[in-house]
Amino acid sequence: MIPRLYIDAPLKTGAAAPFDSAQAHYLKNVLRRAPGDEVRLFNGRDGEFAAEIAELKKKGGLAGVKAKTREQTSEPELTLYFAPVKRGALETIVQKATEIGVAALQPVLTGRTVASKLNVERLQAIAVEAAEQSGRLSIPSVGEPIKFARMFDGWPENRRLLFCDEAGDDESAEWGGREGRAPPLLEALKDHRRNTDQWAVLTGPEGGFAPEEREALRAKPFVTAATLGPRILRADTAAISALVLWQAALGDWIRP
Known part of the structure; x- marks a missing residue:
């Protein structure tokens, strides 16, 4: 399989593209690639290109950019707002959300959020790796955590929010009982047509949303x-x- 790497540099046929030290190490010592071997490069702006490794050194490397293999395409304006959880599950969320096709990931500190300290740089690196492996042409951004009360500051007028509401309205029953439960996700989206509106999905912590958050x-x-x-x-x-169902109902998993 031809290695595929994200390069934060302009890409065009005939130009040289730089590898950082981690990429050079990965190509040389993990994948056992050498000068003359082929790679695929993308930067989230210019599409995907075939390239040939020119040099691999300890501090970095170079590739010669050859023919464009894929044009840059747009993806749904879908943001995942989520309450941070423990590290393993957190990294799974970032990895799988990237593969599914979100444009951005935004951690939200709710009243019942337990894990509040995040290594955003590490999570962004996971998003890059997932994009490289899944074949997508862009990298989703991972934001610094924000408090629930500030979540709607600057909210775009044309962005809708799919709120994954697992509680009912019966305060005497576990998880609010059955009364007041929201409709199933695909049923809730059936009146929304695929259009140019931006969308976001919100999921909560392991303990669910607090009653006042749900009400708001x-x-x-x-x-x-x-x-x-x-x-x-x-x-x-x-x-x-939630992301899979949204993509199947309104996203780019629908046959054009």
């Missing part, structure tokens, strides 16, 4: 509340499931 979300006119079924899902499973 459901009061917003641009929020669509939905449930992910009769079972309580782990936070990482919920995020992946």
